Amino acid sequence: NAGVMQNPRHLVxxxxxxxxxxCSPMKGHSHVYWYRQLPEEGLKFMVYLxxxxxxxxxxxxxxxxxxxxxxxxxxxxxxxxxxxxxSAAYFCASSxxxxxxxxxxxxxxxxxxx
Amino acid sequence: xxxxxxxxxxxxxxxxANSTLRCNFSDSVNNLQWFHxxxxxxxxxxxxxxxxxxxxxxLSATTVATERYSLLYIxxxxxxxxxxxxxxxxxxxxxxxxxxxxxITLSVRP
Numbered sequence: 001n002a003g004v005m006q007n008p009r010h011l012v013x014x015x016x017x018x019x020x021x022x023c024s025p026m027k028g029h030s031h032v033y034w035y036r037q038l039p040e041e042g043l044k045f046m047v048y049l050x051x052x053x054x055x056x057x058x059x060x061x062x063x064x065x066x067x068x069x070x071x072x073x074x075x076x077x078x079x080x081x082x083x084x085x086x087s088a089a090y091f092c093a094s095s096x097x098x099x100x101x102x103x104x105x106x107x108x109x110x111x112x113x114x
Numbered sequence: 115x116x117x118x119x120x121x122x123x124x125x126x127x128x129x130x131a132n133s134t135l136r137c138n139f140s141d142s143v144n145n146l147q148w149f150h151x152x153x154x155x156x157x158x159x160x161x162x163x164x165x166x167x168x169x170x171x172x173l174s175a176t177t178v179a180t181e182r183y184s185l186l187y188i189x190x191x192x193x194x195x196x197x198x199x200x201x202x203x204x205x206x207x208x209x210x211x212x213x214x215x216x217x218i219t220l221s222v223r224p
Contacts, residue, residue, distance in 0.1 A: 033212070043214045045211045048209065105157040107155075110155065
């Protein structure tokens, strides 16, 4: 029973490149959440998705960031034209339809923009 | 939005000591979780505890929802307990969005 799988674990991009972060939820979970953790800070909510739908994107920056959770395959967080300020750890969590058992987080993707 | 405050911000313990970590929140919640982020950055789910008391080995947690706080107890601390402890809540009616506190950095010395 694999947990939430994120890849890659580490990602280095040059300024102006694109970053794609992947998240496969736990088996049976249909809700996915992305969070960002800047150095020395707590996690900040970015976006909440269900299959083929964005439910809440109130935490997403207005430009360059997008997320999807297609009918088949993992959820993708995409950052276009990365800047140094995008360097952070990006965590994905998943839950079942009911959140009575809480959220399970993946191990995160550490993005470094050079 | 809901505010989550954790205290103390930093804690240094000698191995074997006990400690209490506190989480205060400003509004009603229907989800509260405690997480441990280890020195490698992994986020480990410790407790799902919107109310009541739970225990898991040397760790236990209590949430008093009516008074808007939760406590995490660590007994007989070990060096592997070091890391950052986060409290996270979902405000009732807040569309499943977890709000995290800033965390408590715990260092356990041998």
